[in-house]
Amino acid sequence: MQLFEHNPIKIYNSLSGKKETFTPIETGYVGMYVCGPTVYSNVHLGNVRTFMSFDMVFRYLKHLGYKVRYVRNITDAGHLENDADAGEDKITKKARLEQIEPMEVVQRYTVDFHNILNTFNFLPPSIEPTATGHIIEQIELISTIIENGFGYEVNGSVYFDVHKFNETHEYGKLSKRKLEDLIHNTRELDGQSDKRNPQDFALWKRAEPQHIMRWPSPWSDGFPGWHLECTAMSTKYLGEQFDIHGGGMDLKFPHHECEIAQNEAAKGKSPVNYWMHANMLELNGQRMSKSTGNTVNPDELLSGNNDFFSKAYAPSVIRFFIAQSSYRSVLDLTNDGLLASEKGFYRLMDAVNLLEKLEVSKASTININAWRQSCYDAMNDDFNSPILIANLFEAAKYINQIKEGKETISAEDLATLTNTMNIFVFDVLGLENVVKNDSGTDKLTGAVNVLIKLRQEARANKDFALSDKIRDELAEAGILLKDGKDGTTYSVN
Structure with a gap:
């Protein structure tokens, strides 16, 4: 029997606005799509928070035995x-400013995205498709939408007719917006006058002469609309209807709303059973913004090279900090918050590392099975990682009491406790076992992470001489790098 058979999950569904019991379309299998990054700049911490939330969802579903x-x-x-x-186009603009090819921009920031996620111990997705790799599918989807009467072509561009769609469907049901209440965009923009209505959105845009990224289509040489790609790729790999669609709260409208409309217009079906949205990340109580300077990127947080935080933080400390808040809550990133999370993280690691040193007794004075189930209950309740962590700290208290002789534990219960701690700390939360060292480990970790990132970039650029040089010189200094399927780690001799 798989664990999922006696661990029903409740998921907060943005579509219904309430928690619902998760029932996959096919028993034992889960299809999950998450909107990835637009690779025109370094990935920011808000993105990391979103992807980390769904990495945890992915990990827990896999642990329960689902084939995801x-x-x-x-x-x-x-x-x-x-x-x-x-x-x-965001990528084209970056390419123009840096005087390089758009695909150089794409490559550079895709590599950065993967490096950052590897640093934070993410599991790779099953499939990572690109918009440019699915132009044919997007053209076919547009043709179907036009044939079904919900798209129209003007001067080589194709738009989705929102008002026509709303006559027989409900545009705005995910974001709870009424079409008549939507604010009309009256700015004079290129191509805006081609639309029948301001609410209509582009399925295909005719490329202006200066636009570099373009593809041939039945309507013009141009490029697909942003909303279209996710509809094309999600349904190609997961089917016309699938289980879970995730993303940041900022994508609910218009991006996800448009995805629903496109799928219903083309396939006649609502594409997703459970819509999940991760909330925003703030910095010191204010929205992160490049324009105001109230922003910090992952590298700056890991290295300590920033104006907001008093020190560098290990990747697992940051991951732990994020997991201490529900994915649906606004999370405020502060120095005090990170310092507190760091203390809690190392306290938890200390307890985990004590497990193998505990002495067993004939009987236990604590109910380990009830505690174990409380961990599952937390995750089954819309992936409630804060409650899970509270339960893990309860176990840390047990472990210290057993060490001090205030509680006893049987060999069988110790095995259960150890197994459960390893499952939820490492497999589900994705933390790594880092031992606190007061002799400068934090600064060392930050410095080594920077060198690991430089080495990853060198390898991605096929500069193997530099990659080997970084590894070898670190080894000479007593720092050994270990490459694994989940990224690179280090140990000190």
Whole structure:
């Protein structure tokens, strides 16, 4: 019997606005799609928080025995500035400013994205498709939408007719917006006058002469709309209807709303049974913003090279900090919060590392099985990682009491306790066992992580001489790198 058979999960479904018992379309199998990054800049911590939430969901579903197909895309074309239907492509703009090819931008920041996620011990998705790799599928999808009467072509561009769609469907049901209440965009933008209505959105855009990224289509040489790619790729790999679609709260409208409309217009079906949205990450009580300077990227947080935090933090400390808040809550990143999380993290690691040193007795004075079930109950309740962590700290208290002789534990219960701690600390939360060392380990970790990232970039660029040089010189200094399927770790001789 698989664990999922007696661990029913409740998921907060953004579509219904309530928790619902999770019932996959096919028993034992889960299809999950999460909107990935637009690779025009370094991944920011808000993205990391979102992807970390769904990494935890992925890990827990796998632990329960589900066969999970996790699809997370890479947006490498079609995402225009300000999430609009007109203006300049974000990747093309970056390429123009740096005077390089757009695909150089894509490669550079895709590598950065993977490096950062490896640093934070993410599991890779099952499939990671790109928008540019699925142009044919997107063209076919547009043709179907036009044939079904919900799309129209004007001057080589194709738009989705929101008002026509709303006559027989409900546009706005995910974001709980009424079409008549939506604010009309009256700005004079390129191509805006081609639309029948301001609420219509682009399925295909005719490329202006200066637009570098373009593909032939029945309507023009151009590029697909941003919303279209996720509809094309999610349904290609997960089917016309699948179990879970995730992303950041900022994508609920218009991106996910448009995905629903496109799928219903093309396939006649609502594509997703459970919509999940991770909430925003703030910095010192304010929204992160590059324009105001209230932002910090992952490398700066890991190295300590920033103006907001008093020290560098290990990746697992940051991961632990994020897990201490529900994925649906706004999370405020502060120096005090990280310091407190660091203390808690190392206290938890100390307890885990004590397990193998505990002495056993004939009988236990604590109910380990009830505690174990409380860990599952927490995760079964919409992946409630804060409650799970509270339960793990309860176990840490037990462990210290057993060490001090205040409680006793049988060999069987100790095996259960050890197994459960390893499952939830390492397999589900994705933490790594880092031992606190007051002789400068934090600074060392930050410095070594920077060198590991430089080595990963060198390997991605096929500069193996530099990659080997970094590894060998670290080894000479007594720092050994170990490459594994989940990234690179280090140990000190």
